[in-house]
Each structure stands twice: as structure tokens, then as C-alpha cells.
Amino acid sequence: MDSRALYQEMILEHNKKPRNWGMLADATHKAEGLNPLCGDHIHLSLKLNGGQVEAVGFEGEACAICKASASMMTVAVKGKSRTDAELMVQEFRDMTTGKLDTHAPHHLGRLTVFAGVSDLPTRVKCAILPWHTLHAAFAGSDTASTE
Amino acid sequence: MSGRDSMQQPLVKPIDVAALRRDFPVLDLKVKDKPLIFLDNAASSQMPKQVIERWVKYRSAQHANIHRAVHYLSETATAEYEAARRKVQAFLNAREERECIFTSGTTDGINLVAHGYGRKFFAAGDEIILTTLEHHSNIVPWQMVAEEKGAKIRVVPVNDRGELLVDEYRKLFSRNTRFVAMTHVSNALGTINPVKEMVAIAHEHGVPVLVDGAQAAPHLKVDVQDLDCDFYAFSGHKVCGPTGIGVLYGKAALLEKMQPFKGGGDMILSVTFDKTTYAQIPAKFEAGTPPIGEAITLGAALDYLSGIGLDRIAAHETDLLDYATDRFNRLPGVRLIGTAEKKAAVLSFAVEGVHPHDVGSLLNDDGVAIRTGHHCAQPVMQRFKVPATCRASFAFYNTTDEVDALVASIGRVQKLFA
Ligand SMILES: Cc1ncc(COP(=O)(O)O)c(C=O)c1O
Numbered sequence: 001m002d003s004r005a006l007y008q009e010m011i012l013e014h015n016k017k018p019r020n021w022g023m024l025a026d027a028t029h030k031a032e033g034l035n036p037l038c039g040d041h042i043h044l045s046l047k048l049n050g051g052q053v054e055a056v057g058f059e060g061e062a063c064a065i066c067k068a069s070a071s072m073m074t075v076a077v078k079g080k081s082r083t084d085a086e087l088m089v090q091e092f093r094d095m096t097t098g099k100l101d102t103h104a105p106h107h108l109g110r111l112t113v114f115a116g117v118s119d120l121p122t123r124v125k126c127a128i129l130p131w132h133t134l135h136a137a138f139a140g141s142d143t144a145s146t147e
Numbered sequence: 148m149s150g151r152d153s154m155q156q157p158l159v160k161p162i163d164v165a166a167l168r169r170d171f172p173v174l175d176l177k178v179k180d181k182p183l184i185f186l187d188n189a190a191s192s193q194m195p196k197q198v199i200e201r202w203v204k205y206r207s208a209q210h211a212n213i214h215r216a217v218h219y220l221s222e223t224a225t226a227e228y229e230a231a232r233r234k235v236q237a238f239l240n241a242r243e244e245r246e247c248i249f250t251s252g253t254t255d256g257i258n259l260v261a262h263g264y265g266r267k268f269f270a271a272g273d274e275i276i277l278t279t280l281e282h283h284s285n286i287v288p289w290q291m292v293a294e295e296k297g298a299k300i301r302v303v304p305v306n307d308r309g310e311l312l313v314d315e316y317r318k319l320f321s322r323n324t325r326f327v328a329m330t331h332v333s334n335a336l337g338t339i340n341p342v343k344e345m346v347a348i349a350h351e352h353g354v355p356v357l358v359d360g361a362q363a364a365p366h367l368k369v370d371v372q373d374l375d376c377d378f379y380a381f382s383g384h385k386v387c388g389p390t391g392i393g394v395l396y397g398k399a400a401l402l403e404k405m406q407p408f409k410g411g412g413d414m415i416l417s418v419t420f421d422k423t424t425y426a427q428i429p430a431k432f433e434a435g436t437p438p439i440g441e442a443i444t445l446g447a448a449l450d451y452l453s454g455i456g457l458d459r460i461a462a463h464e465t466d467l468l469d470y471a472t473d474r475f476n477r478l479p480g481v482r483l484i485g486t487a488e489k490k491a492a493v494l495s496f497a498v499e500g501v502h503p504h505d506v507g508s509l510l511n512d513d514g515v516a517i518r519t520g521h522h523c524a525q526p527v528m529q530r531f532k533v534p535a536t537c538r539a540s541f542a543f544y545n546t547t548d549e550v551d552a553l554v555a556s557i558g559r560v561q562k563l564f565a
Contacts, residue, residue: 002179003508007563015564038504039520039535061534063502064564123508 001119007064010072010113015064020074024057031140033060033133035125040066044133053077053085063126065117070130072111082138089131096127159459167455168544170195181514184549189334189493189540190518191384192365194448198387201447205440213439214413214430228439231446232429235394238449239379240370246402248395248429249442253361254284256380256395257328259432260357261288263405265326271297273325276349278303278311279530280333280340283523285359289328298325305530309336309485316345320352327356331363331379335524335538336485337468337493339367346376355401361385365542366464366491368457371396383441388448392441395432402428409434460543464492467541471550478554480561484531492541495522498557501564503535509563513556 023030027045034041042060046053056074060067073092077085084107091108094100098118102108117127168174173193176183185193205227211220213228229244236244250256265288269275275289277300293300301324303316311329327349332339346356355377363369364381371379378401383392397405407414407425411434416424425431452460471494475483480499498506507519518538521528528534539553 002512004512004563007505007509012564037520039502040504041534061502063504065505067502120508123504126504 001116003120003123006114006116006120006123008113010110011064011068014068014071018058018067018071020057020071020078022057022059024055026055027057029137029140031133031137033129033136035066035129037122038063038066038126040126040129042066042070042130042133044070044130044137046134046137048082051082053080053082058130062129065114065123065126066129069114069127070133072113073130073134076109076111077134085134086138089135092131093128096124159456159462162455162459162463162543164463164544164546167195168546170197170451171544172196172199174544178514178516179512184513184515184552186539186541186545186549186553187516187518188365188542188545189362189385189522189538191390192387192542193544194387194389195451197451198389198444198448202389202440202444205443209443210440212436224439224443227443227446228437231442234446234449235396238364238369238453239394239396240372241396242372243399245428246396246399248397248402248432249437250380250393250395250432251391251438252382252384252393253282253359253380254288254382254393256378256393257285257357257359258288259395259408260328260378260380260397260405261292262408263432264355264401265289265292265298266295267404267406269293269296269298269325272323273298274301274319274321274323275299276301276303276316276319276324276327276329276354278316278329278340279305279526280309280311280330280336280338281328281524281526282330282334282359282361283525284361285328285330285357286526289326299323302526303329305338308487309333309338309527309531310487310489311338311340311345313341313344313348317348320348320354324349324352324354327354328359329356330359330361331369332360332366332491332493333485333524333527334362334493335522335527335536336487336495337490337540338485338487339363339489339491341489342376343374346374350375362491362493365452365460366457367461377401383445383448386445386448387451388445389438389441391438392445394445397428399428402432407431407434411435413437455543463543464541467545467547467550468492468494470547471539471541471553474550474554478557481557484533484536492545494539495536496539497533497536498560501560503537505564506537506557506560509560510553510556513552513559515553515556517553 024045029046040062047055213225357378360381379396414434503519
């Protein structure tokens with residue numbers, strides 16, 4: 001597959017104007033994601049309230065695939081419960097590694113624009129990084145909340 | 148920008164690029180139905196058929212362990228292996244062949260010196276001078292011994308063009324300076340450093356110098372006696388040879404004082420459980436069965452390059468660099484990083500508003516192979532405040548048409564991201 005096919009309008013647009021850009025001042029959870037191969041480096045902050053993602057913000061230096069994935073992820077998980085967001089992390093991971101049947105019911109919605117990365121092994125990590133970071137942010141909170 | 152004054156008469160007979168390209172089977176490859184345009188030569192360069200054939204000949208008719216048995220194959224392999232060492236000696240103009248040690252690559256050679264020299268002679272408070280332009284392989288081994296010995300690392304800064312500040316370098320020397328390790332040519336920016344001058348300065352202070360020649364050996368005539376460096380390391384896979392093989396040149400007197408890097412077979416004179424006596428150089432540093440076929444094939448690669456002539460290779464690459472630099476300077480939204488007066492044919496660049504990784508992927512759609520990332524030179528990236536760059540690096544088999552294809556492909560990326 002040509003990588004050009006991946007650079008669809010929606011991805012280019014989110015890369016140019018990322019949503020939820022900037023770290024939250026009142027974050028309850030934070031995580032950092034780094035992809036040394038590409039140089040992608042993002043910071044993610046969340047505000048969880050009663051198990052709901054009330055607010056989410058990110059910033060960093062990243063390629064278009066990573067930045068658009070992060071931007072669309074923040075839009076998708078805002079207002080969702082942590083459980084639903086974690087389910088999306090799993091589905092997104094499966095999709096980008098070619099293990100999700102996108103024609104069967106799923107919760108990814110427009111995020112299926114990233115399905116093509118499964119054919120571009122060098123770019124899979126770029127697309128997944130924000131989702132790993134989200135997962136890490138949730139997990140970090142677990143440790144913190146036991147105190 | 149680069150090398151020669153365009154008014155100057157060419158000093159060497161130009162190479163016949165079209166004829167040379169026919170030596171490289173890989174250049175016929177199609178990527179996504181488009182001809183491969185290989186501009187990642189700084190990472191690994193391609194192999195001509197003469198070198199591939201040498202590899203096949205060794206594998207089909209000369210393979211055996213060396214320096215051990217008295218049978219025909221072993222004698223042949225030993226003779227060819229030692230003949231390859233003489234080719235290395237000639238290529239570097241080393242005084243003696245025993246000063247040329249086969250390693251597995253530049254990284255291995257640098258580690259050999261950091262271990263064999265550094266761990267033996269460095270002490271707490273000693274200082275090691277490195278430069279901002281180093282590849283991680285000429286940083287990390289020194290940090291490791293420095294940490295172990297309590298030594299300190301001092302770093303030569305660069306100006307905005309990516310040139311080392313020799314006056315600052317001079318000031319770094321103190322009574323505690325014990326070693327200098329510096330690259331001949333920067334892999335990230337292409338800068339050709341004034342090695343001869345910097346070696347002379349170090350020697351005024353009685354300090355030995357290791358030169359990382361990984362990026363210089365493929366592109367310019369190296370003369371270790373003229374440079375007067377104490378050590379010089381390079382890799383086979385960057386000089387149209389195989390991976391898994393490299394060379395460390397060292398002055399015999401220093402190599403003799405050093406401790407071995409690895410212990411094992413072939414590096415000993417005699418072994419008892421009370422005491423082992425080490426072999427003479429170079430065997431002292433070649434423990435175990437070496438990559439024999441790789442060394443012999445490297446010899447063929449050096450023959451191939453020398454057959455063309457490093458001065459002619461350098462002249463063609465300088466022309467390519469001048470042409471490419473001019474085209475890049477006229478491209479809006481593209482910035483060159485590293486604009487040294489003396490440069491090898493490396494173009495590091497940034498496309499405004501597009502991350503290097505995206506540029507690399509999209510260029511690949513057009514069959515254009517470049518490298519993107521930090522190029523194992525994160526201090527360079529930090530100095531120029533970029534997370535990564537795109538890097539096109541040329542070999543003598545590249546053409547101005549390929550530069551045009553690169554420029555056109557960048558134009559398409561810019562259009563997509565506009
Ligand atoms: C300047 C420089 N030094 C050292 C190295 C390391 O070479 P190798 O990986 O062959 O040991 C490289 C190659 O990547 C290089 O460009």
C-alpha cells in the first residue's frame with residue numbers, strides 16, 4: 001500500500017488543527033509517550049471524575065499520523081467511562097495490527113481511517129502511541145489512587 | 148556552500164556514472180513500480196557485483212577456519228584473509244599491516260580502544276574530549292569508561308553551520324586531558340572536520356586521538372600517516388562491503404601497550420591456568436574466529452573503490468552536493484541543517500510543517516529512500532533544536548536526475564500538507 005493513502009483529509013486536518021491541544025491545569029492523570037524510532041513525543045493529561053473522562057488534553061512533537069491519532073482519540077474518549085475508553089484502546093490496537101474486523105460492530109467510529117497503517121509496519125507505532133499513553137495514564141492513576 | 152570553487156578546473160578525470168551503475172544489481176530494483184532512488188548511503192551503501200562475486204567465491208571455494216589447520220582450504224582462507232589486511236593497509240596508508248585490526252565495525256573498534264586503552268590508562272579526574280558531532284557510538288563507550296574510572300567528558304561545540312569551533316577545542320585542554328575522540332565526517336550534517344589540525348593540537352599536549360572514519364572512508368582519500376591520528380575506525384557496510392566487518396587502525400606502539408578487548412582463541416601465545424601470554428598485534432585483538440569471508444569481501448570492496456579512485460569519487464559527490472544544495476536553497480519551506488564550508492555529500496533538511504517521519508514515508512511512495520530520525524546523533528539534534536531531520540546521503544553512483552526526483556517528491560509532500 002502507498003502510505004499516501006493513509007494521509008486522508010481527516011488525518012491531515014487533525015494534524016494541522018489538533019483538538020484538545022494543551023495540558024490540563026487540573027489533571028488527575030498524566031502520562032508521557034515516546035517513540036524513539038520516529039522521535040514522536042507526546043504528553044497526555046486527563047481529568048477523571050467518577051470514572052468518567054471529563055476532560056483530556058495533549059501536546060508534544062509528533063508526526064502527522066501520531067498527532068492526528070492523538071487528536072481524534074481525545075475527541076473520542078471525552079465523556080466516556082474509563083471502561084469504554086479502555087475498550088477502544090484494545091480495539092484500536094487490534095485494528096492497527098490487522099486483528100480487528102472493521103466490518104463487524106466496534107466502537108471506533110471514524111477512527112477506522114487509521115486501519116490502513118496495519119499495512120505500513122513502520123507507521124503502526126506512530127498511530128498506536130497515543131493509545132498506549134492513554135492506557136498508561138489510566139494505569140498510573142491506579143497506583144496513585146491506592147494511597 | 149560546499150567544496151570546490153566552480154571556476155576551478157576539475158583536477159581529476161570525471162567518473163562514468165552510467166557505467167558504474169551497471170555494476171550495482173540493486174539499482175535496477177523497482178519500488179512500488181518506480182525505480183529505486185537510493186539516498187541512504189550514509190547508513191549502508193550498496194554492493195557492486197565484483198564484491199558480491201568475491202563473497203560467492205569465498206563461500207563456494209575458500210571457506211575454512213584460519214590460522215589453525217594445515218589443509219588446503221584453511222591455508223587458502225588464511226592467505227586471503229591476510230591479503231585483505233594488506234588491502235586495508237594500502238587503503239589507509241598505514242605504516243604496517245599489523246596496525247590494521249579486523250573488527251565487526253566502527254562501534255566495535257571504538258569499544259576496543261575505550262576498553263583496551265581507556266580502562267587501562269584512565270584514572271579519576273582525567274578528561275576525555277569529544278565533539279558535538281559524534282555518533283552515539285563515539286559517545287557511549289567513552290561515557291561507560293568515564294563512569295567506571297571517574298573521568299569527565301568535555302565537548303567541543305559547533306557553530307550554526309555545524310562546524311567545530313577549533314579555538315574552543317584548544318581551550319578544552321588541561322593537565323588532565325587524556326584522550327580525544329572525534330569524527331572525521333559528521334553522519335548527521337556531513338561536516339568534514341579539520342582532523343589533521345585537531346590531531347596536531349592534541350599531540351602538542353601529548354594526547355592521543357581516535358578518529359571515527361565511518362563516514363569518511365567511503366567518500367574521501369584517508370591517509371592515517373598524514374593525519375597522524377593514533378586510531379582510525381571504519382565499517383565495511385558503508386564502503387560497499389558487507390556488514391559484520393570493520394577496521395581499527397592503531398599505531399603499533401599504542402596497540403602494544405593496550406590490554407586486549409576480548410579473550411579467547413587466536414589471541415594468545417600460550418595458556419596455562421596460572422598465566423596467559425598474549426599474542427602479538429594484530430592477533431592480540433582478534434579473539435575467536437573472525438568474520439573471514441566478510442574481511443576478504445571487504446578487501447574486494449576497497450579494491451573496487453580504489454580502482455575508481457577516491458579523489459574521483461569525492462569530486463563527483465561534491466558536484467552532486469553542490470547541485471543538490473543549490474536546488475534545495477531555491478525550495479521554499481525547506482531548510483538545510485548543516486551548511487559547513489567543507490561538507491561530504493549529506494543533506495540534512497527540514498520541511499516546514501511536516502514531520503520528518505511523514506516526509507520519509509511519502510518519499511518512499513515515490514521510490515526515494517532517505518533516512519529520517521535523529522541519526523544516532525541526538526546531541527546534534529539538541530544543538531539545532533530539532534527532534535529529527537530528513538537526511539539524503541549520496542554515493543558516487545547517484546545522479547543529478549535522482550536529485551531532481553528527490554526535489555519533485557518533496558514538492559508533492561508539501562502539496563499534500565498545504
Ligand atoms: C559517524 C559514524 N560513526 C559510527 C557509526 C557506527 O557504525 P557501525 O554501526 O557500523 O558500527 C556510524 C554508522 O551508523 C557513523 O555514521
